[in-house]
Amino acid sequence: MHEELEIWANHFDYHAGQARCPAAGIEDVLRPEERRRIARSIATFQLGERSSGATLRRAAERFARAQALPMLPRIVERLVQEEHRHARLLAAFMADHRIPLRASDWTDRVFRCARRLAGLELYFYILVSAELVGIGYYRALAEATRCRRLEQLCRLFIADELAHVGFESALLLALRARRPAWQRALLLGMHRVFVAGTALLVWLTHRPVLRPEHGSARRFVGACLAGFDFYLGPVPLAIEAARTRYRAPPAPSPLAPPPPLAPPPPLAPPLAPPLAPPGVHSEAAFKKARLSRNTVVLPGG
Ligand SMILES: [Fe+2]
Numbered sequence: 287m288h289e290e291l292e293i294w295a296n297h298f299d300y301h302a303g304q305a306r307c308p309a310a311g312i313e314d315v316l317r318p319e320e321r322r323r324i325a326r327s328i329a330t331f332q333l334g335e336r337s338s339g340a341t342l343r344r345a346a347e348r349f350a351r352a353q354a355l356p357m358l359p360r361i362v363e364r365l366v367q368e369e370h371r372h373a374r375l376l377a378a379f380m381a382d383h384r385i386p387l388r389a390s391d392w393t394d395r396v397f398r399c400a401r402r403l404a405g406l407e408l409y410f411y412i413l414v415s416a417e418l419v420g421i422g423y424y425r426a427l428a429e430a431t432r433c434r435r436l437e438q439l440c441r442l443f444i445a446d447e448l449a450h451v452g453f454e455s456a457l458l459l460a461l462r463a464r465r466p467a468w469q470r471a472l473l474l475g476m477h478r479v480f481v482a483g484t485a486l487l488v489w490l491t492h493r494p495v496l497r498p499e500h501g502s503a504r505r506f507v508g509a510c511l512a513g514f515d516f517y518l519g520p521v522p523l524a525i526e527a528a529r530t531r532y533r534a535p536p537a538p539s540p541l542a543p544p545p546p547l548a549p550p551p552p553l554a555p556p557l558a559p560p561l562a563p564p565g566v567h568s569e570a571a572f573k574k575a576r577l578s579r580n581t582v583v584l585p586g587g
C-alpha cells in the first residue's frame with residue numbers, strides 16, 4: 287500500500303500545482319429558465335463541496351498512525367483542498383449569475399452527521415458513495431446545460447472526482463481484502479444498497495436538473511451503480527467490464543480480402559486546457575489500476 291499511496295500523493299501534489307479552471311473567454315450565458323431550474327440544486331452541491339474536512343483530516347491522522355501509513359494525511363489534505371477549489375469555482379460562477387449561496391441543507395446535514403460518527407473506513411464508504419453519485423450528477427448537468435462555462439466546470443469536477451473515487455476505492459478494497467469472505471460479501475451488498483439509496487435521494491431532491499438527461503430515477507440510479515460496480519464491485523464483473531472496454535479487434539481471416547487503405551489522418555485538433563488529469567485518467571493507467579486492485583496489501587494485511 288505504501289507504494290500505491292506514494293503514487294496517489296504524487297498525483298495530488300501534481301494537480302495541486304496545476305490550477306485548472308474554465309478557459310478564459312469561454313461563452314458564459316445562462317438563460318433565465320435554466321438559471322431558475324438549476325439554482326437551488328447547484329447551490330446545494332456547492333455547500334457539499336465546501337465542507338471543512340476537519341473530521342476527515344482527524345480520522346486520516348488516527349488511521350495513518352495506527353496503520354503506519356505516514357503519507358495518508360498529506361493525500362487527504364490535498365483531496366480536501368481540491369474539494370474547496372470546486373467550491374470556489376462554483377461560488378464564482380454562482381456570483382456571476384446572481385445565484386445565492388446556501389447556508390445549509392438537510393441532506394448535507396445528514397451526511398455530515400453520519401461522517402462525524404465514523405472512523406476512516408466508514409467515512410470513506412460514505413464519501414465514495416457521495417462522490418460516485420456526484421459524478422453522475424455533474425455528468426447529467428454537463429449534458430443538459432447550454433452554458434459552456436458551466437459545462438466545462440462540470441467536466442473539470444468529474445475529472446477530479448474520478449481520481450478521488452480511484453484513491454478511495456483502492457484503500458477500501460485493500461481494507462476489504464483483509465476480511466473473511468462472508469464479511470466482504472455483506473459489506474459489498476450493504477454498500478451497493480447505500481449507493482443506490484443515495485442516488486435515489488439525489489434524484490428526488492435534484493429532479494429539475496437530472497430529469498432532462500436521465501428521464502427516470504431508475505436510469506440515474508443504474509448509472510451510479512455502474513460506477514460502483516466498476517470501482518468496488520466483485521472482481522470478475524469488473525474485469526469483464528475492462529475486457530469488454532479494451533477488447534482488441536478480431537484478427538482478420540486469411541481468406542478475407544485485404545482491408546482498403548486507410549485515409550490520411552486528420553489534422554491534430556488545437557491544444558485544449560487539461561481538464562482530465564493525466565496519470566490515472568489515461569486508459570492504460572486506468573486499466574492497470576483496475577486490474578491490479580486486488581494486489582494492494584496493507585501493512586499487516
Ligand atoms: Fe468535488
Ligand SMILES: [Fe+2]
Pocket residue numbers: 369417446447450
Ligand atoms: Fe471529491
